[in-house]
Amino acid sequence: MTFLKQQIQCVAVRSVTWPVQVIEPVRSRCLCIRVAAPTYPEVEDMLSHVAQKEGLQLPDPLRQRIAQTSERNLRRALLCFETCHMTQYPFKDNQAVQMTDWELYVQVHFLLEESGLL
Numbered sequence: 001m002t003f004l005k006q007q008i009q010c011v012a013v014r015s016v017t018w019p020v021q022v023i024e025p026v027r028s029r030c031l032c033i034r035v036a037a038p039t040y041p042e043v044e045d046m047l048s049h050v051a052q053k054e055g056l057q058l059p060d061p062l063r064q065r066i067a068q069t070s071e072r073n074l075r076r077a078l079l080c081f082e083t084c085h086m087t088q089y090p091f092k093d094n095q096a097v098q099m100t101d102w103e104l105y106v107q108v109h110f111l112l113e114e115s116g117l118l
Contacts (some may be wrong), residue, residue, distance in 0.1 A: 017037045037072040069097045
């Protein structure tokens with residue numbers, strides 16, 4: 001069986017940042033849909049929704065800072081929210097938005113490379 005014979009029954013969902021990375025034979029058989037990143041208010045609404053579902057009180061100033069820090073990336077916003085929760089709860093209005101572990105690692109690694117220590 002080939003892909004062409006089974007294409008009616010084959011459903012695949014793939015998320016890519018750059019569609020060019022998908023080889024042409026696959027791209028020609030796909031319906032490409034571009035989805036814009038959520039707006040800052042949408043990220044804030046999602047953070048409020050998650051906080052409500054988890055039973056957490058998320059102050060508006062902290063929610064706005066998390067949304068701004070995440071740069072409209074919902075996954076990053078949720079990870080920052082989780083990191084803030086693990087760092088300090090109950091939240092405070094002036095609480096610093098913590099970077100996730102992997103972002104901190106990349107930043108430190110980059111700084112060490114720049115300084116010639118790596």
